[in-house]
Amino acid sequence: MPALSELLVATLLLASGIIVLVAALGLWRLPDFFLRMHAPALASTLAAWLVSFASIVHFSTRGAGLALHVWLIIIVLSITAPVTTVVLARAALFRRRQAGDPLPAPLQPRR
Numbered sequence: 001m002p003a004l005s006e007l008l009v010a011t012l013l014l015a016s017g018i019i020v021l022v023a024a025l026g027l028w029r030l031p032d033f034f035l036r037m038h039a040p041a042l043a044s045t046l047a048a049w050l051v052s053f054a055s056i057v058h059f060s061t062r063g064a065g066l067a068l069h070v071w072l073i074i075i076v077l078s079i080t081a082p083v084t085t086v087v088l089a090r091a092a093l094f095r096r097r098q099a100g101d102p103l104p105a106p107l108q109p110r111r
Contacts, residue, residue, distance in 0.1 A: 005061040012054035016047040023047075033092055034104055041085040048077045 026039025052074040059067035096103055 002061060005057055009054045009058050012050045012057070016050035016054070019043050019047045019050070032104070034089065037085055037089060041081065045078060045081050048074060048081075 020043060023040045023043030026043075027036050030036045030039065052070050055070040056067060059070070093103065
């Protein structure tokens with residue numbers, strides 16, 4: 001494998017790791033469950049895209065042609081990650097309503 005492609009794969013994987021580390025810091029620093037959901041939901045999708053690009057570059061340089069089988073994985077992750085986030089938020093709202101805890105303030109419409 002050429003050195004340039006190895007450098008590109010390493011850079012993409014390192015950037016993915018840094019993004020996930022920043023998301024973990026967001027989990028640690030943010031005070032509320034609903035705020036904590038935001039950081040990893042966005043960062044995990046971006047990090048998964050970077051790992052997918054790194055896999056495409058790696059397998060394309062090792063094989064005979066362009067390896068696009070990794071696209072199936074990232075498409076499924078891009079569809080399921082936001083759906084999972086919405087389901088978790090709805091479950092948390094339901095549990096707060098059942099417990100009688102105060103709910104987060106609703107968003108104000110734009111004018």
